[in-house]
Amino acid sequence: xxxxxxxxxxxxVLRDAGVQFRKEGHVQLLDFLSGPALKELGLLNxxxxxxxxxxxxxxxxxxxxxxxxxxxxxxSVVLGRMRxxxxxxxxxxxxxxxxxxxxxxxxxGIAFFLDVNSLDESCGxxxxxxxxxxxxxxxxxxxxxxxxxxxxxxxxxxxxxxxxHAGNDRVFVGGVLRT
Amino acid sequence: MLKxxxxxxxxxxxxGLCKQFSANRPFPHLLLGSFFSERVRNVADSLLRERFxxxxxxxxxxxxxxxLSKTKSVVLQEFFSFCNSKxxxxxxxxxxxxxxxxxxxxxxxxxxxxxxxxxxxxxxxxKIAYILNLxxxxxxxxxxxxxxxVGKDVVKSVPPSFNTLTLFKVSSSSVHxxxxxxxxxxxxxxxxxxxx
Numbered sequence: 001x002x003x004x005x006x007x008x009x010x011x012x013v014l015r016d017a018g019v020q021f022r023k024e025g026h027v028q029l030l031d032f033l034s035g036p037a038l039k040e041l042g043l044l045n046x047x048x049x050x051x052x053x054x055x056x057x058x059x060x061x062x063x064x065x066x067x068x069x070x071x072x073x074x075x076s077v078v079l080g081r082m083r084x085x086x087x088x089x090x091x092x093x094x095x096x097x098x099x100x101x102x103x104x105x106x107x108x109g110i111a112f113f114l115d116v117n118s119l120d121e122s123c124g125x126x127x128x129x130x131x132x133x134x135x136x137x138x139x140x141x142x143x144x145x146x147x148x149x150x151x152x153x154x155x156x157x158x159x160x161x162x163x164x165h166a167g168n169d170r171v172f173v174g175g176v177l178r179t
Numbered sequence: 180m181l182k183x184x185x186x187x188x189x190x191x192x193x194x195g196l197c198k199q200f201s202a203n204r205p206f207p208h209l210l211l212g213s214f215f216s217e218r219v220r221n222v223a224d225s226l227l228r229e230r231f232x233x234x235x236x237x238x239x240x241x242x243x244x245x246x247l248s249k250t251k252s253v254v255l256q257e258f259f260s261f262c263n264s265k266x267x268x269x270x271x272x273x274x275x276x277x278x279x280x281x282x283x284x285x286x287x288x289x290x291x292x293x294x295x296x297x298x299x300x301x302x303x304x305x306k307i308a309y310i311l312n313l314x315x316x317x318x319x320x321x322x323x324x325x326x327x328x329v330g331k332d333v334v335k336s337v338p339p340s341f342n343t344l345t346l347f348k349v350s351s352s353s354v355h356x357x358x359x360x361x362x363x364x365x366x367x368x369x370x371x372x373x374x375x
Contacts, residue, residue, distance in 0.1 A: 050331050051331075052296075052297035052328050052330075052331060052354060052356075053297050053298060053299070053354060095359070097237070097296055098237075099237045099238060099296065100237045100238075128237070158237035160237070161240070161294060161296060161359075163292040163294070163359060164292060164359060164361050165292060
C-alpha cells in the first residue's frame with residue numbers, strides 16, 4: 001500500500017470508483033491522501049504565473065509522490081493503464097482565475113485534481129469543463145483532501161475567478177492522464 | 180439636438196478632445212466627467228426599471244439588459260436614438276478620429292463580487308468602446324473600477340463616477356478589466372461599442 005494513500009482506498013474500493021467513473025464520466029474520492037501527504041501539498045514553493053488574458057494563479061513543482069510511478073499505478077487501478085502527460089501544482093487565491101482563451105486546446109485525456117481545501121461554489125475557484133459549444137459538462141468543486149477525475153477528452157476547462165468572499169485559497173495538484 | 184444632451188463644454192472643444200484622446204496612454208482614450216445634461220438622471224432611473232439577466236462565464240459575472248434598441252421605455256428609446264443619431268456619431272467620430280456608422284448599447288449592473296476579467300474587446304467592426312457610468316457614491320474601497328493594463332500591470336484605474344463617459348480605441352493593446360465589486364453597492368452603467 002502506498003504511504004501517501006489513505007488506507008481506506010484498498011484496490012477493491014479503487015476498482016469500484018472506476019466503475020462509477022466509467023458510468024458517470026467523473027468521480028470524486030474524499031479523504032484520498034494520508035495526513036502527511038496532504039500536509040506536503042500545503043508546503044510547496046509558489047511563484048506567480050500571470051498572463052492577464054489567460055490566467056492568474058501561483059504555481060509550483062508538484063511533490064515527488066505525485067510524480068512517481070506508484071501514483072500512476074494507483075490511478076491505473078481506477079482507470080486502467082495510464083501514463084501522465086502533464087502535471088502542475090496550482091494555487092488560486094482571491095482575484096485568481098484561468099480563462100478559455102482562443103488558443104486553448106481541448107484536453108486529450110483524463111483530468112485529475114488532488115485538492116487540499118474545500119471552497120464554496122459561490123466563492124468561485126471551481127473547475128468548469130465545457131464542450132465545443134461552450135456548454136458546461138462537468139464542474140469540479142474543490143473538497144478538502146479529494147481526488148477528482150474527469151473524462152476530459154474533447155473538453156476544455158477554466159477555473160472560475162475566486163472572489164473576495166473566499167475564506168481560503170484553492171490549492172491542488174492537477175494533471176492529464178492518457179492511456 | 181447635440182447641445183440638448185451633451186455638456187456644452189465638450190461640444191465646443193472637439194479639436195482639444197481629439198488631441199487629448201490621441202495623446203492619452205496606455206492607449207487612446209478619454210474620461211469625460213459630467214458628459215450628458217441633467218436628462219441623464221431620467222435615463223438612469225428608467226434603466227433600473229429594465230429587465231436585467233445574470234450573465235456568468237469564465238470571463239465575467241454581472242447582470243445585463245437586452246440591447247436597448249429593443250427597449251419599450253420611451254426615455255431609453257429617446258436616449259438610444261440620440262446616441263445612434265448622425266449628429267452624435269459624427270461628434271464622437273471627430274473626437275476619436277474614426278468614421279462611425281452605428282452604436283450598440285446595453286445596461287449593466289455589477290453587484291457584490293461581480294467582475295469582468297482582462298480582455299481587449301476586439302471583434303469585427305468595433306472601433307470605439309464606451310462606458311457611461313450611472314452609479315453614485317462609489318469609493319475606491321467599493322471596487323468596480325475600470326482598469327487599463329500594460330503587460331501584467333494595471334496602469335490606470337477609473338473608479339465609477341456618475342455621468343462620466345469613458346471612450347477608448349479598440350485595438351490589440353486595449354487590454355482592460357472591470358475590477359470586482361467589493362461591497363453591496365450596485366455599479367450601474369450603459370456600455371457598448373461604436374462601429375465603423
